[in-house]
Amino acid sequence: MYLSHLSLNEFRNYRHLELSLGKGLFIFCGENAQGKTNLLEAVSMLATGSSFHASSDREVVSWYAPDHITRILGNVKRREDGVQLEMVIFDPTPLKVEDQAPRTIELPANTQRKRVKINTIPKKVIDLIGQMKVVVFAPTDLHLVEGSPDERRRFLDRSLCQLKPRYCQALLQYRKIITQRSALLKRIRDNQEDPGMLDYLDDKLTALANLIIFERRRMLDSLNEQTYVLQEALSGGREHLQIVYRPSFKIDQAWSTAEAQQHYRTQLREVRRKELLQGVCLLGPHRDDLEFLVNDVNMLTYGSRGQQRTVALSAKLAELAYMRACTGDEPVLLLDDVFSELDAQRRGHLLREVLQHEQVLLTTTDLTSFPAEILAQAHIYQVIEGELKEGMASS
DSSP: OEEEEEEEEEETTEEEEEEEOOSEEEEEEOOTTSSHHHHHHHHHHHHHSSOSSOSSGGGGBOTTOTTSEEEEEEEEEOSSOEEEEEEEEEOSSOOOOTTSOOOOOOOOTTOOSEEEEETTEEEOHHHHTTSSOEEEEOGGGGGTTTSOHHHHHHHHHHHHHHHOHHHHHHHHHHHHHHHHHHHHHHHHHTTSSOGGGHHHHHHHHHHHHHHHHHHHHHHHHHHHHHHHHHHHHHTTTSOOEEEEEEOSSOOOTTOOHHHHHHHHHHHHHHHHHHHHHHTSOOSSGGGOEEEEEETTEEHHHHOOHHHHHHHHHHHHHHHHHHHHHHHSSOOEEEEESOGGGSOHHHHHHHHHHHHTSSEEEEEESOGGGSOHHHHHHSEEEEEETTEEEESOOOO
16 A cells, blocks of 8 residues: 555645655655654545644644645555545634734534545545555654553554544544533532433443453554564564553453443442542543553563663554554555654664565655665655755755
């Protein structure tokens, strides 16, 4: 699988871009704040429906876009076929720019802020997810071990949503249930609702949680088959890595699906009084976490910075292998300036992996850290203020 063409209009600092791509390694080099990450962000949005870099979709719309609209269009070659993906994002209330009079666009009440098309046919955003599959490796991913639990859950969800539409639908529904249930807990606490109303939401929550937990466990089983070997290679045979799932529900592999859901309902009833006091949902996949053990030692508590980064690298490479195994197709690999964060050994190992891959889009501020044989095989672009120039910069 590879992206054969990318078209951007008013996407961040790209006014208009037409970029033809193919198989192999593509390196985008430039100083900071020139648009390198923006390029990978656009590609990722076509695959996942959301940005790995922005907290809100509106952030990707250029401040100077005349109609407050950005458009991303990509042509993807897959093993069995090809597909054209398009995303249009509206920002009716853009940030004020000093040399531009503030304007707003009055959109009809039900106008979607984000629209997608697949092969020119309008679709829902959820239908877009997974049409092209990507693995993103950004500097923040190097902090997977010591970062927040939310980051570790996102590590699982980002892949599973691309691979399993049913999982993605369940996750979206689950998040809505959590929002509704938290609001209901507060109203019950304030004597504004009947506590019996929680039973319906508990049934919904546990049914969705059952599916989410099952798929997360299954993914981790596959990842651990890879991480053991990868960590061993990265550490010169000294270390072995295991990723341990720490769900907030108590689980037992011997339970059937029906038994698991009943146990989850029982656990919710046991914490209901505490939930009512706090007004929040205390159990469920939104509170799950991962633990990274190297030679049975917890890396969050006892790992050095170097070990933590090695673990993160092993986990991301395992994610890549997992997606390949699930689909029989190569996901597009997006590497956002991670080489500057790695030492020579880890950089060399990642580069060897990169060369085996069908399509890699990589950003960097410095080409001198790349071996000459790597640069000879790569397609190199200079990124300057949202514009691309093919070839290495003249010295």
